[in-house]
Structures are given as structure tokens and as C-alpha cells.
Amino acid sequence: MNRPSAKLTKQGIRAVAARAGVSTASVSRALNNPDAVSPSLRARIAQAIEAVGYIPHAPARILSSRRSRTLGAIVPTIDNTMFARGIASLQKYLSSVGYMLFLTTSGYDLDVELQQARNLIGRGVDGLVLRGDCHHEGLRKLLADNAVPFINVGIYQPDRPYPCVGTNNEAAAHRAAGHVIELGHRRIGIVSALQRNNDRAGARVAGFRRALAENGLELPPEWHVEVPYTLDDAREAARHLLNLKNRPTAVVCGNDVIAYGVLLEAERSGFSVPRDLSVVGFDDLDWSRHLRPSLTTIHVPTDETWQRAGEYLVRSLAGEQTIMHREIDFSLVVRESTAPPPAILK
Amino acid sequence: MNRPSAKLTKQGIRAVAARAGVSTASVSRALNNPDAVSPSLRARIAQAIEAVGYIPHAPARILSSRRSRTLGAIVPTIDNTMFARGIASLQKYLSSVGYMLFLTTSGYDLDVELQQARNLIGRGVDGLVLRGDCHHEGLRKLLADNAVPFINVGIYQPDRPYPCVGTNNEAAAHRAAGHVIELGHRRIGIVSALQRNNDRAGARVAGFRRALAENGLELPPEWHVEVPYTLDDAREAARHLLNLKNRPTAVVCGNDVIAYGVLLEAERSGFSVPRDLSVVGFDDLDWSRHLRPSLTTIHVPTDETWQRAGEYLVRSLAGEQTIMHREIDFSLVVRESTAPPPAILK
DNA sequence: GCGCATTCTGTAAACGGTTACATCCTAAGC
DNA sequence: GCTTAGGATGTAACCGTTTACAGAATGCGC
CATH class of the missing domain: 3.40.50.2300 (Response regulator)
Structure with missing residues (x-):
């Protein structure tokens, strides 16, 4: 790891900063909060980014900011039209609001589900979408300990103290x-x-x-x-x-x-x-x-159900107050x- | 969580190290290369991990080691049995070898696919699984510039200089x-x-x-x-x-x-x-x-096809020489x- | 022309791990 | 008994960002 300080600014945000003749802080700001930098700088930075072919490094970003703009989802299987459609709908919604989705499957095994949850938390997801309310007994404690918001999707249980969205x-x-x-x-x-x-x-x-x-x-x-x-x-x-x-x-x-x-x-x-x-x-x-x-x-209405689940988490993460138990009408x-x-x- | 006695070792690997009375290096080694630490230490550390409820932070790990043990996959849509099965098969194989899968969809849009590739690269994936060989013209350059190995799945083109696996x-x-x-x-x-x-x-x-x-x-x-x-x-x-x-x-x-x-x-x-x-x-x-x-x-044989794609990338990443063009028999x-x-x- | 409130930028310390290198120990070889 | 090879462990620099905080620049009223 110790590298003789030969050539600094090899890549990353520092290369962009060097090229644009600004500090890394300005580049970061131009990326995350464009209004915070002057238009001229913004333009110079945008051009430098283009020239260098810079791709922000998500892990570093997550590490530093403690937010990933990524949600996790655990479904029993992807090879079931209902889940496939639901996931597709969720993914579509999330990408429309600048979030990503980390998808895993449990195969209807509660232990696997718990392990996947641990996995996703370690991955830095901001929230978790779960199927139903039939989980490993340790799952809720895990989520609480790590302060990870979650929602149960596909069921409707207004009497529970945690969120859900789905049909009855x-x-x-x-x-x-x-x-x-x-x-x-x-x-x-x-x-x-x-x-x-x-x-x-x-x-x-x-x-x-x-x-x-x-x-x-x-x-x-x-x-x-x-x-x-x-x-x-x-x-x-x-x-x-x-x-x-x-x-x-x-x-x-x-x-x-x-x-x-x-x-x-x-x-x-x-x-x-x-x-x-x-x-x-x-x-x-x-x-x-x-x-x-x-x-x-x-x-x-599968599509609506899963999109609502995404909405709930995204809004919660944004600090908005949202409906905790949402019933989706069947017919x-x-x-x-x-x-x-x-x-x-x- | 922890006391307001704002000292060091608030959480993470440092907390585990403190609890076990060892250095962070030892904890890291116990996790990544168990044979490198003595059995007694290994046991002490395992116990400390359990006690603290430690979950390794993947982004930090990726940042530091420059490897994520994660593959990315871009498919046109998940709402198609063939892709759903393929992805399920790939995911199953990958988890059996300690890898994870980052899945995204392009909706048959080459621009979106390129953007997703950029996204996944920024996410730190070690390799990429793509559907077919019909991509945005900038995609291969992007992959080459970032030294990301990839494979085209679902087609068989032995005359191309890059890998593929699928039926003819x-x-x-x-x-x-x-x-x-x-x-x-x-x-x-x-x-x-x-x-x-x-x-x-x-x-x-x-x-x-x-x-x-x-x-x-x-x-x-x-x-x-x-x-x-x-x-x-x-x-x-x-x-x-x-x-x-x-x-x-x-x-x-x-x-x-x-x-x-x-x-x-x-x-x-x-x-x-x-x-x-x-x-x-x-x-x-x-x-x-x-x-x-x-x-x-x-x-x-969809399942086999996608599993082979995973195998190719995992083996390549392990430095093994593997077959670049693999034909999967149809019947x-x-x-x-x-x-x-x-x-x-x- | 001066002081002050506002922007806009830069500096540098985290974030939570990995790992090269240094150090310490132990046991075998002479 | 002394050396020394080699394994076990610790130290600390880095990975690429974000973001307090501080400093510089600008505009304004007087």
C-alpha cells in the first residue's frame, strides 16, 4: 500500500479537481449540490469530468456520507411473475428518484433471509423491502439495532407497529x-x-x-x-x-x-x-x-403495491411523514x- | 448504542479489536484469511464479533481492497421468464462462491444500458454480465478504460475477441x-x-x-x-x-x-x-x-448458460484461464x- | 472608503476497512 | 548457547469521497 509519493492525482475526484484547477471540495459540491458553486466553476468542473471520464466511486461516497441512496429488497424468488413484476415496478420507481435497488432472494428460507438482510445492511442500504411479515425472529432486532427502516410488502396488517403495504x-x-x-x-x-x-x-x-x-x-x-x-x-x-x-x-x-x-x-x-x-x-x-x-x-395491483413500498421508504428517508399501513384494493x-x-x- | 463517553472505538472493526484486545489488523485477518491467525486469537475475535454484533462494512472494504466480490448484470427486463430464470441461476451460483450480484435493467435501451454500466462500475463491481452483443458503441471502451471484465450471454460468436456464452x-x-x-x-x-x-x-x-x-x-x-x-x-x-x-x-x-x-x-x-x-x-x-x-x-438450457457466464467471470477474476467462447447446445x-x-x- | 453580511472556495479530518512493513516470539539448526 | 528462519501480531498509511470549518471574495449601505 505504501506508495512512494511519486505521482499524485492519478485518478478520481482529485484528478478532476487538478484538471479544473479547483479543490476536491468544489468538485464534490458541483456533483452533489450544484447550486452551491458558481456557474462558471460548475461549467469548468463539468468539462473536466467529461475530459477525465470520471465515474464517482460509490463505495467511497457511501463510506464518507453514510448514505447510499440504495434500497435492498429480499424476495423468496425472482422466478415468479408476481415478484418479477413487483421488483420491476419498484426498480423503475427508485431509478426515477435517483435510488438504486439491491435485490436478493431467500428461497422461502427464513435463515437465508436473515443472512441476506445482514448482507444488505453491511452493503450500506438505506432501507429494506421485505415480502410479508413472516420473518426470522432475529430480523426485527437486527433492523432496529442498525437503525434500518423497512416495510413489509404484499400484506395488510394495520395493527402492527411497523409499516406495510399490500392487499388484504x-x-x-x-x-x-x-x-x-x-x-x-x-x-x-x-x-x-x-x-x-x-x-x-x-x-x-x-x-x-x-x-x-x-x-x-x-x-x-x-x-x-x-x-x-x-x-x-x-x-x-x-x-x-x-x-x-x-x-x-x-x-x-x-x-x-x-x-x-x-x-x-x-x-x-x-x-x-x-x-x-x-x-x-x-x-x-x-x-x-x-x-x-x-x-x-x-x-x-402488483405494480402499485411495490411502487408504494418504495415511496414509503424514500419519503421516510427524506424525513417526510407518511402513511404507515397502506391498503391496496383488490377486485x-x-x-x-x-x-x-x-x-x-x- | 454506546455510552456518550466519547472516546475512540465507537464501532466497527475497531470496537471488535478493542473488545478482543487485539489490533484491527488481526480482526481483518481473522475475517479474510483465518489461517493467518492463531486458533486462540481466532476464537477470541469470533466471540468479540458476536458480542458486538459486528457487520463488516462492504463499502469500506471495497474502497480499501479494490475488490468487491460483486458482479453486475444488465438485462433488458426482469419480467420475462427466460431472464428471470437466468438471473436466478446466476445468483444462485454466485452466492455459492461467495459473490453477490448487482442487477439492473435497461428496457432494451442502449443508452440506458450504457448508463447502468457506468453506474455498476462506479459501484465497484468486479465484472459485468451483459445480454447479447448489441450494445452502445461506447460501452466496450468504457469497460476497457476501467479494466472491467465482462461476458456476453445468450449468444454464441466465436469470431469475436471478447467472451460469450450461449446457444447459437x-x-x-x-x-x-x-x-x-x-x-x-x-x-x-x-x-x-x-x-x-x-x-x-x-x-x-x-x-x-x-x-x-x-x-x-x-x-x-x-x-x-x-x-x-x-x-x-x-x-x-x-x-x-x-x-x-x-x-x-x-x-x-x-x-x-x-x-x-x-x-x-x-x-x-x-x-x-x-x-x-x-x-x-x-x-x-x-x-x-x-x-x-x-x-x-x-x-x-437457460440455467446452465447463465451459470457458465458467472463461472467464466469468477474464474477469470481468480486468474484462471478459461474458455472464452462457450457454446450451449440447444435441442x-x-x-x-x-x-x-x-x-x-x- | 470602510465595515459587515453574503457568497463562494479551499483545507483537512473523518468514514471503516486492508495491508505493506516493522516488530516480537518461538523453535530449530549449528 | 547463540543464530536465525519464519510465523504471529501490531502500526499506520492509504483507498476516494464528503463536509465541518475557515478563509477569501464580493456587494452593499453609509
Whole structure:
């Protein structure tokens, strides 16, 4: 490291300063707070920056200023349209306000999530975007100890003392189940996503169960299946339900991918949707309206949700007061995959 | 946090050193090169780290060591299954070797890509993963000036003096077209992705055209449609082709999403696939085998491709000699969506 | 022409690590 | 027993910025 003081100002802000004949402080000011330097200097500095091809060194900047204008996000997986869209939306918003995003994935593993959080904090992020409120017990302490603001996204829990933004999954699932109940169904099954480490999936199951209970309907254990996030698993679950002697006339699904699997399997098994079976999805992915039959589902404004999450943190960091719990409205989109049950089974 | 007894050692590595009664150098060594310190010291330091809740400050580390163990990646969009999977694979590999990934998106805009590259370089990334070889003319100079190694992923160009890893898109498209030609089709259309700023799409069109030319087949301009990456656009393109008085008997698509749109529209318009129309996709997404009819397509090993890209950079950075141009094999997967043309049109 | 309030700039001390080099210790070689 | 090689540890200079603080320049009223 010890270098004989041969040639100073080799690169960086000092090279720019030397070239423009000013101090490093002025260059820094011209960059971070242009109004603080005279127009003439600003021009000279801008030209020097151009000439030298200067790129500010973010780590040095972060080290010195203790702010990174970077947010971290930890999602279970990027290979899921809902998260991919959400991240894209968040990233777009952040770059529009001069922030960057550091993205990591946890694979639905709470220990990994905690480790990633530590990682991101060490990276100097100004705030953290988390998926849901199902975290490692040490995570909140970690965030508090390091004074890192955060927000839970994709859920709505107004009773918690920390921020969140998202739709009320319980209410949405309740609405989805209510839809088929209103159509006259009494025998309703559910194919949910894995509830383990996924409070979103859990809330949906809860809302579904509440709707059934409120209408005095039973849910035999064999009518509730949990599956991972693949078409194959969803099809297998559908096969299970359709082969039951005592099969449901409607199936509410934990998300659209699962619903798609159920549609495919129903068709393959010779059942006609919605004549023999009604299917409801959840998320309203792009292609859900293109399916045949098109899918009745719950529309969730993903883009808005994630952008709001970014807004919350950016505003908080700017010292503004903002809404801590923001609910994003869902809506039921009725399409072709649901209809009244066959009269004979009513 | 700590007492107002404003002395030294407020936090960071100095606090750990003080607590363990050693120098900061030893703590740093214990962290970066454990073998260099005695086991007893190592244990004392580990305990102190735990007690203080120390998290190494990455920016300071990067600043000081001039290495970040972080790679940057710039993709057009994250909201595309192929990229999402690739990024996930890359990220998984990198974390397995102690690296992190800084991900940004360019939205198919070369200027934005250049800006993102500048951004990432300023961030201190050790290397850069880029999509394809269609970049801003200033990008390579930027990378060279800053001595940042990079690799183009998703294409195969052994004649270039810089590294790449991917499938030969031209050859793959040639194979796809060859398949329907072998089936007896003579009237073949193509629905490609937008070629602008997308050399992958361009190479596929080129391979398709070569196959036609080699077989003495014509490609009327109206049989070649370019569409953005949405189902709606693909359906519209299909509508266009199917409504032609002089319509093709087979359609080769730039990717599976487009093929899916074509299938949907064909069905909606009363054409039966593959009886009236053969359809070939490209990418072999998860659900392509589930479609009805299941989709004949080109299988591309995305996961392997992106992992190899990471391997190349990590190895290069470690000083190892590695293969500069790596070809990833594609394969034609024949399913239900292709068949010989109707006899009458042969 | 002078004092004073305002800008505008420059100086230099952090920020939290790494690492070249110096120093200290221990144990083996003679 | 004395040297010395070599490993373990400490010291302190640096990495490239930001930002108090101080100093210089400018404009203004009198």
C-alpha cells in the first residue's frame, strides 16, 4: 500500500479537481449540490469530468456520507411473475428518484433471509423491502439495532407497529369464496400454495375458511390441498380432487398458476369448466384473460403495491411523514371459469 | 448504542479489536484469511464479533481492497421468464462462491444500458454480465478504460475477441424451420420478436431465412411479422397471418410466448393445430409441454448458460484461464403442435 | 472608503476497512 | 548457547469521497 509519493492525482475526484484547477471540495459540491458553486466553476468542473471520464466511486461516497441512496429488497424468488413484476415496478420507481435497488432472494428460507438482510445492511442500504411479515425472529432486532427502516410488502396488517403495504389477502380470498357461494356452490375445495413461511398463502386459506364457515359449509380435509409453485403439482392436486367419489363443484386456487394447472387437468380428465367445475384463481396474471375458458380471479395491483413500498421508504428517508399501513384494493374479476353448479349436485 | 463517553472505538472493526484486545489488523485477518491467525486469537475475535454484533462494512472494504466480490448484470427486463430464470441461476451460483450480484435493467435501451454500466462500475463491481452483443458503441471502451471484465450471454460468436456464452440462435432457428420443412411444409411464416436492439431475435430470423433459402422457398413480406413481448400482440400477428388469402401452413415463432399467442388465436379462429397449421416455439418454457396441443419448440438450457457466464467471470477474476467462447447446445423438442401440412396445400 | 453580511472556495479530518512493513516470539539448526 | 528462519501480531498509511470549518471574495449601505 505504501506508495512512494511519486505521482499524485492519478485518478478520481482529485484528478478532476487538478484538471479544473479547483479543490476536491468544489468538485464534490458541483456533483452533489450544484447550486452551491458558481456557474462558471460548475461549467469548468463539468468539462473536466467529461475530459477525465470520471465515474464517482460509490463505495467511497457511501463510506464518507453514510448514505447510499440504495434500497435492498429480499424476495423468496425472482422466478415468479408476481415478484418479477413487483421488483420491476419498484426498480423503475427508485431509478426515477435517483435510488438504486439491491435485490436478493431467500428461497422461502427464513435463515437465508436473515443472512441476506445482514448482507444488505453491511452493503450500506438505506432501507429494506421485505415480502410479508413472516420473518426470522432475529430480523426485527437486527433492523432496529442498525437503525434500518423497512416495510413489509404484499400484506395488510394495520395493527402492527411497523409499516406495510399490500392487499388484504384474507378479505380477498373471502371474496373469491363468496363469489362461488353466491353462484350456489356448496361443495367447495381449495388448492392453496404452501403455507409454510408464506403468510400470504396462509391469509388466503384463512379468508376462504371464514367464508365457508359463515355460510355453514363444511371443508372435508381431502378438499384442501397444498402445492408448490409448479403446474405439475397443481395438476396432480386437481387429479386428486376430481377423482374423489365425493368431489367439490368448485375450486378456489391460491394463485393463477395453480388455477391454470387445475383447468388443464380438468380438461384432460374430461370435465368441462365451468359446466362441471368452477375454478377461481388469484393474482390476475397477464395470460389469465387469454385462457380458455378465461379465468375468474382476484386482481391484485402488483405494480402499485411495490411502487408504494418504495415511496414509503424514500419519503421516510427524506424525513417526510407518511402513511404507515397502506391498503391496496383488490377486485374480483369474473370471467368464464365460474358458473352455477350442475343442478343435480346443488 | 454506546455510552456518550466519547472516546475512540465507537464501532466497527475497531470496537471488535478493542473488545478482543487485539489490533484491527488481526480482526481483518481473522475475517479474510483465518489461517493467518492463531486458533486462540481466532476464537477470541469470533466471540468479540458476536458480542458486538459486528457487520463488516462492504463499502469500506471495497474502497480499501479494490475488490468487491460483486458482479453486475444488465438485462433488458426482469419480467420475462427466460431472464428471470437466468438471473436466478446466476445468483444462485454466485452466492455459492461467495459473490453477490448487482442487477439492473435497461428496457432494451442502449443508452440506458450504457448508463447502468457506468453506474455498476462506479459501484465497484468486479465484472459485468451483459445480454447479447448489441450494445452502445461506447460501452466496450468504457469497460476497457476501467479494466472491467465482462461476458456476453445468450449468444454464441466465436469470431469475436471478447467472451460469450450461449446457444447459437441462428443455428437453432435454422433447425426449427428445418423441422417444418422436413414435415413437408413449403409455405412457412415467422412471427419474431422485435429485432431492434435485440441480436438474439435478429439471429433467429436470420437462421429461419437461411433454412428457407437453402430449400428454395420464398418468404413473402406479409408472412414475416414482428411483435413485442405480449400475448395480445402475438394474437394480433396470428390474426393477420390467418386472414391472408394466401396463408402459410406453418409458423415459426421467435419465442414460446409468441407461439402461445398464435395457438390461442388459431383456436379462436377455428383453425386446428396442427391439422390446419403447424406452430413452432423457441425457449421451451415450463408450461409449453402442458399446452394443448403441447408445443414443439427449441429447448434452451437457460440455467446452465447463465451459470457458465458467472463461472467464466469468477474464474477469470481468480486468474484462471478459461474458455472464452462457450457454446450451449440447444435441442429441438417435437411435441403436438407440428405435423405435415394438409394434403391439399402441399 | 470602510465595515459587515453574503457568497463562494479551499483545507483537512473523518468514514471503516486492508495491508505493506516493522516488530516480537518461538523453535530449530549449528 | 547463540543464530536465525519464519510465523504471529501490531502500526499506520492509504483507498476516494464528503463536509465541518475557515478563509477569501464580493456587494452593499453609509
